[in-house]
Amino acid sequence: MGNMGNWFRQLGNGIKAGFFRFMDGRYGGDKLNITLVWVSFAAYIISLFIPVALVKLCLLVVYYSLLGWAIFRFLSRNTYKRYEENRKYLRFMDRLKDKEHRYFDCPRCHQPVRVPRGKGKIAITCPKCKEKFIKKT
Ligand SMILES: [Zn+2]
Secondary structure: OHHHHHHHHHHHHHHHHHHHHHHOOOOOOOHHHHHHHHHHHHHHHHHHHOOOHHHHHHHHHHHHHHHHHHHHHHHOOOHHHHHHHHHHHHHHHHHHHOOOEEEEEOOOOOOEEEEEOOOOEEEEEOOOOOOEEEEEO
């Protein structure tokens, strides 16, 4: 029995080592990937309850493409680009959760500008290029 246990342990280590070798230089998981998997999974579950063929098809397309995207990102060797995508996603989520501010991109230099919410129409001056633009907050 001891031999058997050893053998299994060796097999386990071998698989683990193989996996790490396979993942070497690849991007792996991040928050964006977790979200992609969850949303794709949700689309799949909803599709099970939708009797309309066209809607079902659309949900399945969402399911496969988001899952495919997540797998692509997980295995990607372009880690810098994947990291940037995740950073943008996290920034987007931060903005979404921020109930006290609104975010605008400067029309001239695309610098993101944060302003307090609920002030009506205000003139915003871009902190970078000093461009003035009017937005409703
Ligand atoms: Zn600007």
